[in-house]
Amino acid sequence: MEGAAGPPAAAGLAASAGVLAMGSAASRVLGLGREVVIAALFGATGEVSAFRVASQVPVLLYDFLMGGMLSAALVPVLSQAAQLRDRRSFGHLVSVLATLFGLALALVAVGLTLAAPQIAGLLVGGFRENDPALLDLTIRLIRLTTPVVWLFSMAGLATAVLYALQRFTFPAVATAIYNLGIVIAAPLLARQLGITALVVGVLAGAVAQLAVMVVDLRRAGVTLTVRVEWRGPGGSPALAQIARLYAPIAAGLVVTLFQVGLDRRLASATGGQSIAWMANATTLQQMPLGLISVAISLAALPRLSRYVATGDEAAYRATLARGLRMVLLLMIPAAVLLWTLGEPLTRLLFERGRFVAADTVQVVASLNIYVVGMLFAAIDYPLNFAFYARHNTWLPALVGVVSVGIYVAAALTLVGPLGYRGLVWADTAKQAGHALIMAGLVAHAGGVEWRSLARGLRGLGLAGVVLAAVAWTVSQGVSWAMPPGMLRDLAVLMLAGGGAVVIYGLLLRVSGLPEADALLAAVRRRLRRSAY
DSSP: OHHHHHHHHHHHHHHHHHHHHHHHHHHHHHHHHHHHHHHHHHTTOHHHHHHHHHHHHHHHHHIIIIIHHIIIIIHHHHHHHHHHSOHHHHHHHHHHHHHHHHHHHHHHHHHHHHTHHHHHHHHHTTHHHHOHHHHHHHHHHHHHHTHHHHHHHHHHHHHHHHHHTTOOHHHHHHHHHHHHHHHHHHHHHHHHHTTHHHHHHHHHHHHHHHHHHHHHHHHTTOOOOOOOOOOOTTTOHHHHHHHHHHHHHHHHHHHHHHHHHHHHHHHHHTOTTHHHHHHHHHHHHHHHIIIIIIHHHHHHHHHHHHHHHHTOHHHHHHHHHHHHHHHHHHHHHHHHHHHHHHHHHHHHHHOSTTOOHHHHHHHHHHHHHHHHHHHHHHHHHHHHHHHHHTTOOHHHHHHHHHHHHHHHHHHHHHHHHHTHHHHHHHHHHHHHHHHHHHHHHHHHHTOSOHHHHHHHHHHHHHHHHHHHHHHHHHHHHHHHHSOSSHHHHHHIIIIIIHHHHHHHHHHHHTTOOHHHHHHHHHHHHHHHHHHO
């Protein structure tokens, strides 16, 4: 069955994922540059923790109002609408959505401004005992970031429309442009504005991101107009379908918001720097997730949705299996390299200015735990999207509630003896629980060919062990031969990381996995084009 969908389908998925991955790579590199700038200018201080919480508030609201809706409801429904409607009626639907969301989001932003003291108290009430000035700073920064809720969410709607039209380039570029905001604004304004310079950067990046999306919508022939049109479920089937699909996701996200709030509250009570350390570690493990798992899953979602619409179950199963194998093929080496080379990487990226060696120790300790959860999160994305494509959002939402229960039990048990690291272990337990339950549900539904996936996983696991051995051995040799410093860290990353990746590539070449062949062929094509 899988062979029927064979190499052309694999190449198509790889090409779409490649576009998203390239944009995500640019975004992640700039995002890493953003973190380097923040660390150098402000270190891992309590002020940075206050900014992290304040900037996370609009992201949490975006995830609740739009992020979950994007993959679970908007992309599947709009993908089918783009296939079945002419461009004019499709544009009409998009305009109705944009008007409704724009008005609702403006009200949310106003409410967020008014409720900033209460939100800060819930999220970082621990600051009240440790450093009351940090609580006041958090309130002020939350108020300054409120427009980001509207900007992020409208950009999310534009992203869903472009994905539905199989247009991936501009959304990928827009994400990268967003990160330029802090990279440019912080060094220019830090002396005059202090930590507020980071908020200016966030606002500037969010405006630029939305502007790029609007440009590509116009290029695609989608003209947005103000259309206030809500006639209830019977009057607009697409709107009703989106609302129906999003309802369980929203319910699950309420529980997730509770978990995030509890995490921030517990972390703030373990010390002013804990949130900053966790954020640095999260940045490093989120990079491969965005580059690999999210890109592949988003590229597969419109295809899965269309296969469901046309009743092509064989192509659906083949695409899901292909996506999972491609995710594992790339995430295993990423996890191994982060685990073996996390310390020199953290030193090289962050340890300068106000970010000191003691901060590196704490960030690496968190990263080593996060890497375990990263592997589970990587396979969780395509498994969730497989249900979204079938317009089944209830099961992923219920599993999300269960996984939050796992987090709460682990966090309350471990935060006492382990401090903030107990919260990192709790997050890892949550990721593992969610992924394992979703895998069991997909297996029960017969949604993927697990035998072929298991065979591929055995080979990838062996290659990962070899990769770890090579990376560790070379890193130890370089560390013994060179004195401590930036040059040694750079040499370790280049020689140990580069050598391990070459060995892994050679092992993939003889593995027989079609995804490995497609990936290596894409790399060769890219290198040939770069040579001319």
